[in-house]
Amino acid sequence: MSLTCDIVHGYDDFRLTAQFQLGRGITAVFGPSGAGKTTLLNAISGTLQPDQGTISFQQSTLFDAASKTHLPLHKRRIGRVFQKAMLFPHLSVRQNLTYGGGSPEAVARITGVLGISHLLDRRPATLSGGEQQRVAIGRAVLAGSELLLMDEPLSSLDMARKAEILPYFRKIHLETQVPILYVSHDLEEIKQLADDLIILEAGQVLHHGPIFDSFQNAELVRLLGHSGAGSFVTARLMCHHPDGLSELQLSQTTILLPQVDAPLGTSIRLQINLSDVILSLEAPQMLSALNAMPVEVTNIHLGTGPGAIVTLRSGADVVLARITKRSLAAMGLVVGTKCYAVVKSMAIAPGRS
Numbered sequence: 001m002s003l004t005c006d007i008v009h010g011y012d013d014f015r016l017t018a019q020f021q022l023g024r025g026i027t028a029v030f031g032p033s034g035a036g037k038t039t040l041l042n043a044i045s046g047t048l049q050p051d052q053g054t055i056s057f058q059q060s061t062l063f064d065a066a067s068k069t070h071l072p073l074h075k076r077r078i079g080r081v082f083q084k085a086m087l088f089p090h091l092s093v094r095q096n097l098t099y100g101g102g103s104p105e106a107v108a109r110i111t112g113v114l115g116i117s118h119l120l121d122r123r124p125a126t127l128s129g130g131e132q133q134r135v136a137i138g139r140a141v142l143a144g145s146e147l148l149l150m151d152e153p154l155s156s157l158d159m160a161r162k163a164e165i166l167p168y169f170r171k172i173h174l175e176t177q178v179p180i181l182y183v184s185h186d187l188e189e190i191k192q193l194a195d196d197l198i199i200l201e202a203g204q205v206l207h208h209g210p211i212f213d214s215f216q217n218a219e220l221v222r223l224l225g226h227s228g229a230g231s232f233v234t235a236r237l238m239c240h241h242p243d244g245l246s247e248l249q250l251s252q253t254t255i256l257l258p259q260v261d262a263p264l265g266t267s268i269r270l271q272i273n274l275s276d277v278i279l280s281l282e283a284p285q286m287l288s289a290l291n292a293m294p295v296e297v298t299n300i301h302l303g304t305g306p307g308a309i310v311t312l313r314s315g316a317d318v319v320l321a322r323i324t325k326r327s328l329a330a331m332g333l334v335v336g337t338k339c340y341a342v343v344k345s346m347a348i349a350p351g352r353s
């Protein structure tokens with residue numbers, strides 16, 4: 001385990017209670033404003049001493065309230081990237097990158113991964129926001145960090161810049177194998193990037209688990225929102241039809257999608273949103289939606305409102321559908337009912353094919 005955190009910290013009317021063990025990949029921390037995300041990162045990085053508990057990283061104790069251990073920031077080997085790049089304006093990109101350390105070989109390797117090798121002699125003011133943020137990531141890595149804390153690093157950028165930078169977090173992780181704790185309240189960003197998800201609400205860790213299990217967990221729909229939740233299925237690209245549709249094989253059925261631009265045989269991860277699924281007791285005919293998967297109901301989650309989240313299984317694939325309680329009753333759906341999930345649309349989950 002890379003980081004073990006078991007802390008309690010209180011302000012006047014707020015209390016953070018966080019107990020988790022971080023995986024070795026990219027873990028997203030998602031939560032509404034005021035949930036305690038920054039407080040958590042401050043405790044891990046060392047700018048805040050929690051009231052109680054312990055934080056350890058690999059073999060070292062970073063914080064232990066009982067023995068009054070509080071390792072100072074510069075001894076923690078933890079890098080942090082903030083919303084704003086916060087580069088030194090009077091230093092060149094190269095000087096900014098090596099401010100905390102980094103051999104010439106490491107600079108060449110990391111700037112190559114981040115696509116900023118050609119910017120080394122420039123001043124930060126001459127860089128775009130996205131380039132500045134890539135330099136900030138490089139600086140954190142080159143300082144020898146063994147854990148990277150990312151505090152909403154894309155939130156001050158526009159959509160185009162976000163899309164430009166997002167893949168670099170994965171590249172940096174693959175290159176350095178450094179675990180990343182990534183705070184964001186953008187679910188699309190999290191879906192594309194993270195391996196694991198921590199959901200923080202009102203100072204409590206409400207969930208910690210693998211990303212795809214999290215998004216297809218009916219119990220979590222309240223926290224992730226209806227537009228965010230949904231399921232992921234993995235499909236293999238089988239053939240392209242002359243009318244522009246591509247045929248993909250799921251574990252028990254085939255589906256058709258508009259032209260999928262990938263070599264035949266490629267494994268592709270598809271995302272199906274809750275509200276894009278309609279249920280039918282009989283095999284639908286004469287329907288404009290192309291894909292009807294035979295499924296079995298495995299769970300029904302009743303919310304407090306008029307809706308219900310139905311979890312369905314088709315072989316190894318899980319699909320979630322949001323229907324009304326009225327439809328649930330009218331169709332007589334119970335765990336074990338066999339029916340058809342008509343999927344109105346599916347999106348290819350970017351970066352996760």
Ligand SMILES: Nc1ncnc2c1ncn2[C@@H]1O[C@H](COP(=O)(O)OP(=O)(O)OP(=O)(O)O)[C@@H](O)[C@H]1O
Nearest residue numbers: 011012014031032033034035036037038039040185
């Ligand atoms: N120094 C402080 N003194 C008193 N209260 C604080 C202090 N820092 C944070 N808080 C309170 O603790 C709670 C959690 O704040 P925190 O900044 O950790 O939340 P967050 O999840 O990072 O929010 P956001 O997404 O808006 O950045 C909030 O209610 C905040 O007002």
